[in-house]
Amino acid sequence: MPSSKTPEPPFQVIELGRPWCAAIELKDGTRLLMRPIQPRDADTLQISFQKLSPHDVRMRFMHPLKELTPEYAKQLTEIDPERAFALALVEAKPPEEALIAAVARTAVDDDGREAEFAIVIAPEIRGHGLGRYLMEQLIEWCRSRKLEAIYGFILTENRPMLTLADSLGFDIGPTDEDVGVALARLSLE
Numbered sequence: 001m002p003s004s005k006t007p008e009p010p011f012q013v014i015e016l017g018r019p020w021c022a023a024i025e026l027k028d029g030t031r032l033l034m035r036p037i038q039p040r041d042a043d044t045l046q047i048s049f050q051k052l053s054p055h056d057v058r059m060r061f062m063h064p065l066k067e068l069t070p071e072y073a074k075q076l077t078e079i080d081p082e083r084a085f086a087l088a089l090v091e092a093k094p095p096e097e098a099l100i101a102a103v104a105r106t107a108v109d110d111d112g113r114e115a116e117f118a119i120v121i122a123p124e125i126r127g128h129g130l131g132r133y134l135m136e137q138l139i140e141w142c143r144s145r146k147l148e149a150i151y152g153f154i155l156t157e158n159r160p161m162l163t164l165a166d167s168l169g170f171d172i173g174p175t176d177e178d179v180g181v182a183l184a185r186l187s188l189e
């Protein structure tokens with residue numbers, strides 16, 4: 001959960017008494033459940049992925065991807081709690097209808113010092129502050145693990161994510177290998 005220094009998000013958050021679980025209501029009335037992603041989300045994640053545009057997929061995965069294979073969906077939903085953390089925003093609808101509207105994840109490097117993040121928010125719920133809120137949750141998790149930094153690779157054309165990372169205090173610079181990719185890194189020390 002956000003630290004006391006984090007400003008209030010521009011939507012209603014009701015904590016549900018379990019770690020990283022909250023009911024969220026946006027100003028337009030949209031209701032979502034935030035919770036850690038679970039192995040049973042794999043099928044829903046595959047379906048939810050189909051709603052993303054090719055552009056969104058490229059921004060998130062850094063390359064085109066037509067579908068999430070069952071193996072990839074399994075990999076994205078089976079989280080080793082010692083090494084990784086992934087939050088889903090699930091639509092507050094009957095279980096058979098509820099899609100996953102956002103996922104934010106971070107995975108600790110092999111040397112245990114830093115963690116890489118990735119995030120995607122469904123187009124219908126962008127611009128409500130959820131990207132910032134979920135990034136703050138990831139930062140909080142990394143701090144709780146006493147990691148040195150959180151970082152992510154962002155396509156240089158991805159203005160929304162670069163602006164978000166910059167506003168969260170990330171340092172943004174070039175990567176060694178690829179001119180089209182920036183490295184955003186937030187020191188947590």
Ligand SMILES: CC(C)(COP(=O)(O)OP(=O)(O)OC[C@H]1O[C@@H](n2cnc3c(N)ncnc32)[C@H](O)[C@@H]1OP(=O)(O)O)[C@@H](O)C(=O)NCCC(=O)NCCS
Pocket residue numbers: 056059060117118119120121122125126127128129130131132133152153154158159160161163164165167
């Ligand atoms: C980038 C992304 C996560 C932002 O999510 P979001 O929920 O719309 O973001 P928020 O509403 O929390 O906005 C937070 C800040 O991000 C920046 N931002 C968001 N959308 C922006 C846009 N279209 N243009 C410029 N800045 C933008 C702003 O600084 C904004 O702060 P403000 O509202 O005070 O101006 C979302 O657009 C997304 O999922 N994109 C596709 C996948 C992707 O690019 N993932 C990142 C790969 S690591």
